[in-house]
Amino acid sequence: MKAEEKLQHWYKSPLLLIWLFLVLMAMSGTIYMVIQANSGFSGLVVEDFYERGQDYEENIHKKLENSARWRPEFKIKEINLNQETIIEFNLSDKQGRPAVVEKLTLFAYRPSNAKEDFSVPMTILKDGKTYQAPITFSNKGKWDLLASAIIDGIEVNYAKSIFVKD
Numbered sequence: 001m002k003a004e005e006k007l008q009h010w011y012k013s014p015l016l017l018i019w020l021f022l023v024l025m026a027m028s029g030t031i032y033m034v035i036q037a038n039s040g041f042s043g044l045v046v047e048d049f050y051e052r053g054q055d056y057e058e059n060i061h062k063k064l065e066n067s068a069r070w071r072p073e074f075k076i077k078e079i080n081l082n083q084e085t086i087i088e089f090n091l092s093d094k095q096g097r098p099a100v101v102e103k104l105t106l107f108a109y110r111p112s113n114a115k116e117d118f119s120v121p122m123t124i125l126k127d128g129k130t131y132q133a134p135i136t137f138s139n140k141g142k143w144d145l146l147a148s149a150i151i152d153g154i155e156v157n158y159a160k161s162i163f164v165k166d
Contacts, residue, residue, distance in 0.1 A: 062154060070099055072147065072158035075130075079164045081140045089122060089131045089147045091158075098129030099151055106133045107146040113139075122147070137164045 010016065075088035087106060091099040103121075110116040116139060122131040137143065145160045 063157070066151075066154065066156045069093060070151075070156065074145065074147070074158075074160045076160070076162060079137060079162055081137060081164055081166050084134050084136045087122075087133050087135055087145065089158075090129055091131075091147075091149060091156075092129065099149070101131070102150040102153075104131050104147060104149045106135070107148060108135060108137070109144040109146065110139065111142060111144060140164045140166055 071092050071094065073090040073092075075090070077085065079085045089104070089106070091101065091104075093099065101124075104124075105119050106122050107119045108117065120133045120135060122133040124131050131147075141164060143162050143164060145162055147158045147160075149156045149158075
């Protein structure tokens with residue numbers, strides 16, 4: 001009698017099963033990423049983009065000129081979720097004299113969701129050079145702060161990225 005030949009069906013091949021598993025994993029990962037991309041990402045689009053872009057070059061020159069003139073300084077302690085935090089901001093010239101600011105507003109931008117952006121006016125302390133604003137962050141993660149000061153009728157902006165912890 002001949003040696004018994006083993007018949008192996010094609011669907012029982014371990015090499016084929018491994019290859020099929022890898023293909024299915026790659027396809028499921030791609031489908032998951034497409035679903036995530038289309039499930040409500042608000043984007044980083046500004047509604048008034050045209051108006052903001054009109055004076056872009058002029059704004060860049062003003063910003064470069066003012067950046068050379070002023071020294072901004074944010075004083076931020078550890079920021080925790082749903083706890084009031086005092087954000088302090090100093091703006092002085094190269095000799096250390098405080099800037100005469102007409103109005104100072106602190107904007108908080110959430111890069112991942114524009115609906116959570118907000119702003120608060122900053123008030124000056126008795127020392128005459130430090131501005132502060134109490135802020136409570138309702139979401140953890142990365143935030144961008146923008147201190148927008150009006151000095152002699154010119155808007156000057158200074159930014160800082162922060163991280164809100166649990």
